[in-house]
Amino acid sequence: MPAIESRRKGKLTRQQYLDLYYYMRLNREVEETMTRLFRQNKIVGGLYSSLGQEAISVGTAYALEKRDWMAPMIRNIGALLVKGVPPRDIFTQHMAKYTSPTKGRDGTSHFGDLENLHIVSPISMLGDLIPVMTGAAMGGRYLGQKIVTMTWIGDGGSSTGVFHEGLNLAASQRAPFVLILENNQWAYSTPVRRQVPLENLADRAKAYGIASYIVDGNDVAEVYSTAKEAVERARAGEGPILIEAKTFRRHGHAQHDPAEYIPKEQREFWEKRDPISLCEAFLLKEKLLDANGKKEMEAKLTSLLEKEREFAENSPMPPEETVHGGIYCSGDECHKIRAKWERPIAEMMPPKSSVEPVWTVEGFGQGKRSAGKNSPIHFGDVQTEHKTQQPKGRAVKKSEKKPAMKSAKKGGR
Amino acid sequence: MAVITFLEAIKQAMFEEMAADPSVVLIGEDVGVYGGAFKTSEGLLEKFGWERVIDTPISESAIIGAACGMSYLGLRPIAEMQFIDFIVCAFNQITNFVAKGHYLWNAPAPMVIRGPSGGGVHGGPFHSANPEMYFVHTPGLKVVYPSTPYDAKGLLKASIRDNNPVLFFEHKFLYRRLKEEIPAGDYTVPLGKAVVRRAGRHLTILSYAAMMHTSLEAAEALAKEGIDAEVIDLRTLLPLDEETILQSVKKTNKCLVVHEDTKTGGIAGEITALLCEKAFLELDGPVLRVTSLDTPVPYAPTLEAAFLPSARKVFAAAKELARY
Numbered sequence: 001m002p003a004i005e006s007r008r009k010g011k012l013t014r015q016q017y018l019d020l021y022y023y024m025r026l027n028r029e030v031e032e033t034m035t036r037l038f039r040q041n042k043i044v045g046g047l048y049s050s051l052g053q054e055a056i057s058v059g060t061a062y063a064l065e066k067r068d069w070m071a072p073m074i075r076n077i078g079a080l081l082v083k084g085v086p087p088r089d090i091f092t093q094h095m096a097k098y099t100s101p102t103k104g105r106d107g108t109s110h111f112g113d114l115e116n117l118h119i120v121s122p123i124s125m126l127g128d129l130i131p132v133m134t135g136a137a138m139g140g141r142y143l144g145q146k147i148v149t150m151t152w153i154g155d156g157g158s159s160t161g162v163f164h165e166g167l168n169l170a171a172s173q174r175a176p177f178v179l180i181l182e183n184n185q186w187a188y189s190t191p192v193r194r195q196v197p198l199e200n201l202a203d204r205a206k207a208y209g210i211a212s213y214i215v216d217g218n219d220v221a222e223v224y225s226t227a228k229e230a231v232e233r234a235r236a237g238e239g240p241i242l243i244e245a246k247t248f249r250r251h252g253h254a255q256h257d258p259a260e261y262i263p264k265e266q267r268e269f270w271e272k273r274d275p276i277s278l279c280e281a282f283l284l285k286e287k288l289l290d291a292n293g294k295k296e297m298e299a300k301l302t303s304l305l306e307k308e309r310e311f312a313e314n315s316p317m318p319p320e321e322t323v324h325g326g327i328y329c330s331g332d333e334c335h336k337i338r339a340k341w342e343r344p345i346a347e348m349m350p351p352k353s354s355v356e357p358v359w360t361v362e363g364f365g366q367g368k369r370s371a372g373k374n375s376p377i378h379f380g381d382v383q384t385e386h387k388t389q390q391p392k393g394r395a396v397k398k399s400e401k402k403p404a405m406k407s408a409k410k411g412g413r
Numbered sequence: 414m415a416v417i418t419f420l421e422a423i424k425q426a427m428f429e430e431m432a433a434d435p436s437v438v439l440i441g442e443d444v445g446v447y448g449g450a451f452k453t454s455e456g457l458l459e460k461f462g463w464e465r466v467i468d469t470p471i472s473e474s475a476i477i478g479a480a481c482g483m484s485y486l487g488l489r490p491i492a493e494m495q496f497i498d499f500i501v502c503a504f505n506q507i508t509n510f511v512a513k514g515h516y517l518w519n520a521p522a523p524m525v526i527r528g529p530s531g532g533g534v535h536g537g538p539f540h541s542a543n544p545e546m547y548f549v550h551t552p553g554l555k556v557v558y559p560s561t562p563y564d565a566k567g568l569l570k571a572s573i574r575d576n577n578p579v580l581f582f583e584h585k586f587l588y589r590r591l592k593e594e595i596p597a598g599d600y601t602v603p604l605g606k607a608v609v610r611r612a613g614r615h616l617t618i619l620s621y622a623a624m625m626h627t628s629l630e631a632a633e634a635l636a637k638e639g640i641d642a643e644v645i646d647l648r649t650l651l652p653l654d655e656e657t658i659l660q661s662v663k664k665t666n667k668c669l670v671v672h673e674d675t676k677t678g679g680i681a682g683e684i685t686a687l688l689c690e691k692a693f694l695e696l697d698g699p700v701l702r703v704t705s706l707d708t709p710v711p712y713a714p715t716l717e718a719a720f721l722p723s724a725r726k727v728f729a730a731a732k733e734l735a736r737y
Contacts, residue, residue, distance in 0.1 A: 069485075101518065102517055102518050102519075105516060105517045105518075106517045106518065110517065110518070111517075111518050112518050112520060114485050114520055120482070120485060120520075121514070121517065121518040121520065123509050123510050123513070125505050125509055125510075128474075128478060128505065128506055128509070128510050129478075130478070131472075131474060131475040131476075131477070131478025131479050131481075131482065131506070132478045132479070132481050132482040132485075132510065133482055134475070134478070134479050134482060135478060135479030135480060135481060135482025135483045135484075135485075135490075136482035136483065136485055136486055137482070138467075138479060138482070138483060139482060139483035139484075139485070139486035139487075139488050140486055142438070142464050142465075142483075142488070143486060143487075143488075145486075149482075161474065162474045162475070162478065162505075162506070165470075165472035165473075165474045165475035165478075166472075166474075166475050166478060166479075168470055168472065168475070169469060169470060169472055169475040169476075169479060172469075172470055173467075326515060326516045326519070327515065327516050327552050327553055328515065328553070328555075328576075328577050329515050329521035329523075329576035329577055330576075331576060334521070334576070335521045335576055337487050337489075337521060337523055337576055338487050339435075339436040339486060339487030339488055340486075340487060341435075345435050348435040348461075348462070348464065348465060349432070349435055350432065350460050350461065353460070353461050353462035353464070353465060354459060354460055354461070354462060355458055355459055355462050355463060
C-alpha cells in the first residue's frame with residue numbers, strides 16, 4: 001500500500017485532513033443511500049457510482065474558493081457536496097421530485113447554480129463543459145474577478161472532438177482553467193488502452209503546450225495538494241492546467257451494469273487501495289482522529305442523511321402542469337442579468353479599450369491598401385501582463401512520483 | 414438619416430451595442446485583425462480592443478461553448494460563424510447545451526450566434542446553407558432572419574439585449590446589394606413579430622430573408638394581372654408570429670409560402686400545419702410552397718438557378734393559387 005502519509009504529512013492542517021475525510025465519507029454515504037433508494041425503485045432513472053473515486057471529486061473541489069466556478073460530471077457528487085450543495089438536492093434530483101433544483105426537469109447531477117455556488121450543470125454529451133468552462137474563465141478574467149474554473153472529464157470523454165477544441169481554445173487564450181482528467185480506466189466496457197494509445201493521458205496536455213500533472217487519484221491529500229497548486233497557478237495567469245488522476249471505477253457504468261468485463265485482479269488491486277480506508281488509516285495513525293471523533297462524525301453523517309433522505313422521500317413529484325413554461329427567460333422579472341465588474345468599466349470602453357498596434361515588421365503589408373513596410377501588426381495576447389512574457393507555465397511539468405499502477409495496467413481485455 | 418447597406422447595418426448594430434454596454438463582446442474566427450470574412454466587424458478591434466474582439470482557432474464548438482460560458486458570467490457575447498454553414502459543427506453545443514439550460518436548470522444564456530447564410534452567390538454546397546430549421550426544431554432558441562438593413566440593425570440590437578440564445582442569420586446575397594435609409598440613433602425591432610411588407614386582398618405570400626424581395630417582385634408582376642397579393646416578412650422564425658399570419662390568411666383565404674430553404678422540413682410545412690389547425694375553414698385553396706429543391710446547393714450557376722426559387726416560380730404558383 002503506498003505511503004501517502006510520509007510525503008504529505010505537515011502540508012495540510014488537521015482541519016483540512018478532517019474536512020477531506022468528512023466529505024469523502026459524505027460522498028460515499030450519499031451514494032450508498034441512493035443505492036438503497038434505487039433498490040426500492042425510488043430513483044427514477046439511472047444511478048452512477050463514484051465508489052473508489054471519491055478522493056478526486058473531493059480533493060479537487062476542495063482546492064477551489066467560493067468565488068470559483070465548477071462544472072461537475074456525473075461521478076462528481078463529492079465535488080457538489082464540497083461546493084456547498086446539500087444532500088437533499090442530490091436525492092431529490094435522482095428521485096425527480098418537485099423540490100429538486102431542476103423541479104424534476106432533469107435528474108442526477110444535472111443541475112447548477114449560477115448565482116450563489118457558481119456551478120454549471122453538465123449534460124450527458126461528454127466534453128461540452130470544457131469550452132463552456134473555458135468561456136466562464138475568460139469571462140471572469142474579463143470582469144476582473146480573478147476566478148478559476150474547473151471541470152472534470154473521464155478517460156473516455158478525453159477522446160471527444162470538443163475536448164480538443166475546448167482545451168486548445170483554453171490554451172490559446174491562457175484561460176484560468178483547470179481540467180481534471182479522471183482516468184478510471186474504463187469507458188463503459190472499453191478499457192483505456194483500447195481508447196487511447198498513450199501511457200499517460202496527461203500527455204495530451206503536450207499537444208496544447210499547457211502544464212500537466214499526474215496524481216494518484218486514490219490519495220486525497222495528494223489530489224488536493226496538486227489541485228491547489230494548479231488552481232493557484234491558473235489564478236496567477238499561467239494558463240490552463242490538466243491533471244490526470246489515476247483511479248479505478250469499481251462499479252459498472254451504472255447500476256444496471258455488473259461490469260463482468262473487468263478482470264478480477266484489477267478490481268482486487270484497487271479495492272485494497274480504497275481512498276477512504278487509506279485516509280482513515282492515516283488519520284488514526286497520526287492521531288488526527290480517534291475512535292470517538294470517528295464515531296461522532298458517523299453519527300453526524302447518519303442524522304444528516306436521514307433528515308435529507310426523508311425530505312426527499314416526502315417531497316411530491318412535479319405537478320403535470322409544470323411541464324409548461326420556462327423555455328425562454330422572459331426578461332428582468334425572470335433573471336436580472338448583470339455582469340459583476342471587479343475592474344473599472346472605463347478600461348473596456350473607448351478610448352481606453354482601443355488597440356494600439358504593437359509591432360511593425362519589415363516586409364509585411366505589401367497589399368494595395370497597406371501602409372507598406374511600416375504596417376502595424378497587432379499582437380494578439382489577451383492579457384497585457386502576458387504580452388511580452390514567454391510563458392514558463394507552458395512547459396509540461398509533472399509531479400515526480402507516479403502512482404504504482406503496474407498490476408492495474410494488465411487490466412485490458 | 415443615412416443610406417446604408419445590409420452589411421453596414423450589422424456592423425453598426427454591433428458597434429453601437431458594444432459602445433453602450435461593456436458586457437457585449439464578439440468572439441469568432443478572424444473577427445479581429447481581419448474584421449471578419451465579410452468585413453462585418455471591421456474596425457471593432459481597433460475601437461474595443463483584444464479583450465472584447467476575440468479571434469479564435471477554427472473551433473466552432475469551442476466558440477459557442479465559450480460564448481455560453483461567458484454569458485453565465487453576465488456577459489452578452491456575440492459568436493460569429495464565419496459562414497453559417499459551419500454552425501452545424503457546433504450542433505450539439507447549441508441544441509443540447511445552450512438551448513436547454515433555461516428550461517432545465519434555470520440558466521439563461523444571453524448570447525447571439527450570427528453569420529452569413531444563403532445562396533445565390535455561387536458559394537457552392539458548403540457556403541450557401543439555410544440551416545435555420547435544424548434550430549427552429551429546438552425549443553429554447555430564438556431564430557431571426559431579417560430581410561432589410563433597417564430590420565437587420567434593429568433585430569440584431571434586440572437579439573443582443575435578449576436574455577436568450579438567439580440565432581441570427583444574415584443573408585449574404587443582401588449584404589452589399591441592399592441599401593436603405595435608416596434613422597440615426599438607437600432603435601430596436603422586436604423579436605417574434607412579422608411585418609406586412611405589401612398589403613393585398615387576394616392571397617397571402619409568407620416569406621423571409623432574400624426570398625422576401627423575390628416575393629415582392631412577384632407581387633408587382635401579379636398586380637399587373639389584377640392579383641393583389643399581401644406579402645408578409647416573417648423576420649423571426651422562432652417564436653413564429655402566428656397572429657400576423659392568421660390575421661392575413663383569414664383575410665385573403667389563400668396562402669403561399671416562399672423560402673430559400675429546401676422543401677422537406679422547411680418552415681412552409683410547419684405553417685401549413687398551423688393553418689390546418691387554426692384556419693382550416695377559412696382556406697379557399699391549398700397552401701402552396703415555393704422553395705429550393707430537395708438537393709444540396711449546387712455550384713454551377715445554371716444548376717443553382719434551377720435549385721433556387723425565383724420571382725417567376727413564385728408568380729406561377731400564385732397564379733395557380735389565385736384560381737381557387
